[in-house]
Amino acid sequence: MDNRQLIMTAIEHIEDNLHQPLSVRSLSLFTGYSIYHFIRLFQGVTGLTPGDYIARRKITEAVRHILCEPGRSLLDISLDYSFKDYETFVRTFKRLLHTTPTQIRQKRNLVLPLLLHRLYSHDLQRWTDQHTIPPQTVDLGEIKLQGVQVTLNNDPSVISSAWEELWSRLSTIPERKLPEKYYQLGQWTEDYEDNGIRFLCGCELNNTRSLASRSLAGQSLISPELPIHSLPPARYLKFQHRGRSADISATYKYIYGVFLPKTDYRLTLPYEFEYYGKDYLGPENPASTSEIYIPISSL
Template sequence: MDNRQLIMTAIDHIEDNLHQPLSVRSLSLFTGYSIYHFIRLFQGVTGLTPGDYIARRKITEAVRDILGKPCRSLLDISLDYSFRDYETFVRTFKRLLHTTPSRIRQKNNSELPLLLHRLCSHDLQQWTTQYTSPPQTVELGEIKLQGIQVTLNDDPSIINTAWRQLEGNMMSIPDRVLPEKFYQLGYWPDDYEDNRIVFLCGCELKDSIFTPISSPFLPNSSQSLLNMTIHTLPPASYLKFLHKGRSAEISATYKYIYGVFLPKTDHRLTLPYEFEFYGKDYLGPDNPLSISEIYIPISLL
């Protein structure tokens, strides 16, 4: 079963359990992915995050019941779809449909709001891209990184700010490899909520006496005395992709990875991170000739 089929299996599982509590974490466990890569792959294949798909499908079926079961109370319908309380039900309605359950029942809307019907295999995303370079499979040993950690919500400029902060504090990292090797590490934390992704903008460290503590996110992580986070990535096998062009355009390469390449494979991505490396061919974020490297972990060594 390739990854595209596996995402379809996850969708079937959602559809069979719309009346039950559903979490993104339980779905990632069901499919055998880390939550980080399950979210990325689900969105690459469907165009929606799994949390958004679950919410929109529950609300869509609730609308059917509001219109088709006039004797059933709005509170009971909200409980039918496992909303923890009526207020949450109403807030979700407003967020997704820009209306309320009572207005739907009263038919005060000039037209029925846009609903999400069950996705079938032929509905899944078919990205068109001219990306032609196949990835390499590489093995890397342990990598220690130190840098500025930020949580991204809706403002991507926070990443640029983190890089500037790192540049200003570079001389305060005595154990850094010289010449410097720069990385951008990304992952969703275990307490995933909405689309909050955590980034570490950092440089590679030499072997040192520093001993990280256990972390739920990566095998080892801690705060350093310099108020910069240190992460240790485990020895692992990776798929190495190249992004050619400006850093602002790298999302197209990620769309290829998660929307085109990985769905056709049977790789099970169980490690909760990925990273970009900026080596000798990286000529700066705005240079169209820059080449940055994207590493997707596929297994521990």
């Protein structure tokens, strides 16, 4: 059993016992390693200490229950995850998410909570590059996109269907930049946990500031059927995803669950986007590289 498999065994044990008291010492005994060696090994594979992983997973699942079960008391939910008292539950919330259970329930958060979703073996297999390639900070001006919009709940096939529709209707976007520059924009609202995340699969437009009043042969130069989204000038963290598009969820788990919580960034802009440039070789090509942009502040 290699190190990654060993840590995956520990993670599965944590996931099976999220509703029970868990200690790092008990995990080290479970794996047969000294506590010192186990902590170093766990952090080397995941980027998190085992104690942080346990706390983040418990809080992430508690957030899900707070939003999905509005009739349950916050105290009962805290007890579900074996917090010794409600004050400890609230302190852990504030430390990890910079908010409170009450604010989560009332959806009064101005920032996106940085949650850690369950890790699987294939996630860890794809994290090696993420540990070694730091993101770049870039400033971008206004970006206007036009394309096909869908809402993602549980069926990821809606994304590929949106791209297929975009290809078939590309000629209806006469103001697209040439050669085309393709993006996938993800947007969330306060109720995204219940109603899903909106995605726009589209291409970048030329400066269309004055096109609303222009027409050709009585028709608008901008297709009225495909929505247009304007992203404000902003500062971004630019990450790279290497590999198939279907595996990009592992990269997002690393960004939101591991990297960003270690920083002082607060995500106040409710979107992210992927850009497919010259190094993108297609969704199924394992040598493909796409770019992920996470806005960290307005300019």
